[in-house]
Amino acid sequence: MILSDGEIRRNILRIKDELGGRARLLAATKTVPPEKINFALDCGIKLIGENRTDELLEKYNRIDRARCEIHFIGRLQTNKVKYIADKVSMIHSVDSIKLASEINRRCESIGRVMDILVEINLGNEASKGGISLDETEDFIGSIAVLPAVRVRGLMAVPPKCENKCENAELFKKIWRKYIDISQKKVDNVNIDILSVGMSGDYAEAVKYGSNLVRIGSAIFGKRDYK
Numbered sequence: 001m002i003l004s005d006g007e008i009r010r011n012i013l014r015i016k017d018e019l020g021g022r023a024r025l026l027a028a029t030k031t032v033p034p035e036k037i038n039f040a041l042d043c044g045i046k047l048i049g050e051n052r053t054d055e056l057l058e059k060y061n062r063i064d065r066a067r068c069e070i071h072f073i074g075r076l077q078t079n080k081v082k083y084i085a086d087k088v089s090m091i092h093s094v095d096s097i098k099l100a101s102e103i104n105r106r107c108e109s110i111g112r113v114m115d116i117l118v119e120i121n122l123g124n125e126a127s128k129g130g131i132s133l134d135e136t137e138d139f140i141g142s143i144a145v146l147p148a149v150r151v152r153g154l155m156a157v158p159p160k161c162e163n164k165c166e167n168a169e170l171f172k173k174i175w176r177k178y179i180d181i182s183q184k185k186v187d188n189v190n191i192d193i194l195s196v197g198m199s200g201d202y203a204e205a206v207k208y209g210s211n212l213v214r215i216g217s218a219i220f221g222k223r224d225y226k
């Protein structure tokens, strides 16, 4: 169930206060209807993230886009890139050369450059997308040659914490990699974004250097998954 406007407003204000300007807040808006997204913009949200191309297309014209930037944060199939190339300002989930090449091809044809993040599978979980941390430099090296793609940083969806949470170690690892690659000078690569941290772990992620957090349920309430 989606929360009331009053609760959504309180959540946004509380989270912004907690972040204190150390990280940008992206509202993860999957399953959230456009009216509620626009209400979140009234409360100061300036960046939203959608997960699915069909849902984004369906909601796109009813989102007050003059007041926000839209990022694509979900798994992206190569054959869907054409639908979003002109609609989002960043793609967080690039984890294959094939996908990066298609983003490059579609963006070149419409005369724009797409900012992208490289998705890292921090917990090496089979169910999740992302490359392994060890492959990061090689992967960035291969896609840096694409003129319509600009690598801006790293993104990860860390494992869900059950009892003992090991994520602090993972946060440290990705942060170290982020620092390493940001110190290398490569054309078309301008590393300044580390996108880790969601509703359950954003405080810890920010403590370990994340400067962009993607928050859904802590703003809008728990989603009902079918």
Ligand SMILES: *Cc1c(COP(=O)(O)O)cnc(C)c1O
Residues within 6 Å of the ligand: 028, 030, 051, 073, 074, 157, 198, 199, 200, 214, 215, 216, 217, 218
């Ligand atoms: C849904 C989603 C989020 C937000 O998750 P919450 O736990 O609801 O905050 C962040 N990133 C991605 C990629 C998502 O799919």
